[in-house]
Amino acid sequence: MASPSSPDQAGADPWSDLLADNRSVLDRTSTAERVADALRQWIIDGRLRPGTRLSEHSAGKALGVSRNTLREAFRLLVHERLLVHEFHRGVFVRVLDADDVTDLYRTRRLLETGAIRAASDIPQERLAAISSAIAAAEEAAAEERWLDVGTANMRFHQAITALAGSPRADEIMQQLTAELRLAFHATSALRRFHEPYIELNRHIARLLTDGDLDAAAHALDEYLTTAQRQLLDAFT
Amino acid sequence: MASPSSPDQAGADPWSDLLADNRSVLDRTSTAERVADALRQWIIDGRLRPGTRLSEHSAGKALGVSRNTLREAFRLLVHERLLVHEFHRGVFVRVLDADDVTDLYRTRRLLETGAIRAASDIPQERLAAISSAIAAAEEAAAEERWLDVGTANMRFHQAITALAGSPRADEIMQQLTAELRLAFHATSALRRFHEPYIELNRHIARLLTDGDLDAAAHALDEYLTTAQRQLLDAFT
DNA sequence: CGGTAGCGAGTTGTTCAACAATCCGACAAG
DNA sequence: CTTGTCGGATTGTTGAACAACTCGCTACCG
Secondary structure, X not given: OOOOOOOOOOOOOOOHHHHHHHHHHHHOOOHHHHHHHXXXXXXXXXXXXXXXXXXXXXXXXXXXXXXXXXXXXXXHHHHOOOEEEEOOOEXXXXXXXXXXXXXXXXXXXXXXXXXXXXXXXXXXXXXXXHHHHHHHHHHHHHOOOHHHXXXXXXXXXXXXXXXXXXXXXXXXXXXXXXXXXXXXXXXXXXXXXXXXXXXXXXXXXXXXXOOXXXXXXXXXXXXXXXHHHHHHHOOO | OOOOOOOOXXXXXXXXXXXXXXXXXXXXXXXXXXXXXXXXXXXXXXXXXXXXXXXXXXXXXXXXXXXXXXXXXXXXXHHOOOEEEEOOOEEEEOOOXXXXXXXXXHHHHHHHHHHHHHOOOOOHHHHHHHHHHHHHHHHHHHOOOHHHHHHHHHHHHHHHHHHHXXXXXXXXXXXXXXXXXXXXXXXXXXXXXXXXXXXXXXXXXXXXXXXXXXXXXXXXHHHHHHHHHHHHHOOO
16 A cells, blocks of 8 residues: 555655655564664663573563574674674674774764864854754753663754765764763763753754864863773773 | 694793784674675675675675575675665665765775874884885885785775774774775776875874874875865866 | 593584575566 | 556565583583
8 A cells, every 4th residue: 555556636746755755664664673772672671681691582582583593683782892802602782882882982082083173164054963962962961861862962963973974974973972872881880971061962963063173182182081981990 | 623722832931922813803704794894895895886786695605604604794885885785776886976975085084184184103014014015005006006005095095994993993094995995886997096195194293203293184184085086076 | 539431411503394484587568 | 658457586584493502410430
C-alpha cells in the first residue's frame, strides 16, 4: 500500500525529494540491523554493562532471532567497537582501559578542534543546533536526569563536529561518542560528571557566535584536556 | 601443539613478544574475515570494479565458503564503505560520486593537518616511516609501477596521520585511503595521477624534519586541495 | 601437596537446506 | 507507450547439524 500508483492529481514538483526520504526509511528494515540498533541502545543506556558476555544462544532466544542473524548484528557492533569478539570464546560488551580513553580524547580533539578551525561562515542552523543541545542539557540537569545530560552533552560535541560539514566526520564522531559511553559506565559512580561542563559549552558556543574561532578551538581543547583527566582519575 | 606447557628450558626472556605476534595471526583466523580481506584486496587492486555486483551464490561458490559466512564478510566491507548493500537487491562494489570525493578530502584534511599540528617532538621512527614511504614511491615510479606508487603514496599519508599517535585515527585513515582507491578506479584512465605528488611529499617531509610544523600543515593543505580538484576534474 | 594430563559439557565456527519476501525482466492487455 | 501480471532468480531468515574449540573438573603422578 502507499504505492506510487496514485498519479498526477496535481501537477506537483517536489516528488523525488519525498521519495528519497521514504526510501531510506523503508529500505533499512533488516532484522540484523534492528537487532544491532537495540543492542547498541542497551549498551549506550548502560543496561548492558561492559564486560558482559552475550551468548549467541540465549541472546538469540531472548531477541527472537536466529543465531545467524544475531551474528550479523554482532559483527556490526564489533566493528563499531561496542563489542569485542574473542575467537571461539564469544562476544563481550567492550571494557575500555585507560589507553582507550586517552586515545578517544585524542581523536575527539583532532576532529572537534579541526572542525572549528575548518569552519568559516558558520551557517545559522549549525549554531542553532549547538544552542539546542546546550539547552537540552540545561533542562535535563534542572530535572536531575543525568543520563540525559550526558546524551545532550554528546549532541553538543556532535554539533561542534558538524561544523566541518563532513558526513564522514559526523559518523566517526557519533561512533566515538558511543564508545565514550562505555567509559562512563565502566567508571559508573559519577552521575554528576557532565554537569560542570554545561557552562563551558555555553562559553564555547558564545565564542563561536562571535566568530572567534581560534578562541573557541582553544577553549574546547582545554575542555577536552580536563575532561579526559577527570575521567582517567575516576578510572583508578 | 605449541602449548605453553613446555617449561623453563632456558630462562628465556623474549617470549611474550613472540606470543603476541603469533596470537594475532592465529586467533584472527575467522573465515569471514579472511574472505573480507581477500575481497578488500581485490577491490583495492581494482580487480573488482566499482559498480560490480557480488551475488551471494556465485561469490560463495567461487570462494568456497557458505552463504552465511560470505554474508558476514559482506557486512564487514559494507561497514568499511567498500561495498554498498541494497536491501533485497544485493551488494555492489561502491561507486563514489563527486560529493564522496569532496568529503573524503575534507576528512583527510581534518585528520592529516590536525595530526601535524598536534605533533610535537616527532620521534625519529615516525619521520623514518614517512621517508620510507616516499622512497618506496620513488622506486616504484622509477619502474613505472603506478599502482604501487599509489600504494606508497597512501602509506605516506598514513604515516602523516600516525604523527597524532592515535590508533583510532590511524584506523580511520586506513579506511579513508581504501575508500579513495575506489575513486581512482572509478576515474581509471589516469595512471600517472600520483607521480607529481612524490616531490611534494619530499617537500613536506623536509619541513617536518626541520620542525616547521605550521609550514608543513599548510603545504599539506594545499596539496590536498589541488589533488582533490584534479580528481574531481577527472570525474567529468 | 602441586602440577599436569585428559575428559566432558557447553559454546562457538561453519555449512547446508529450506522457505518467505522481494526484485527483475518478459509478456500480454489496454 | 504505459500498465498489470506472471515466473524465475536472488536475497532474508530460520533451524538443524557437525566440527573445532574453551574451560572447569577430576584423577593421576611425582
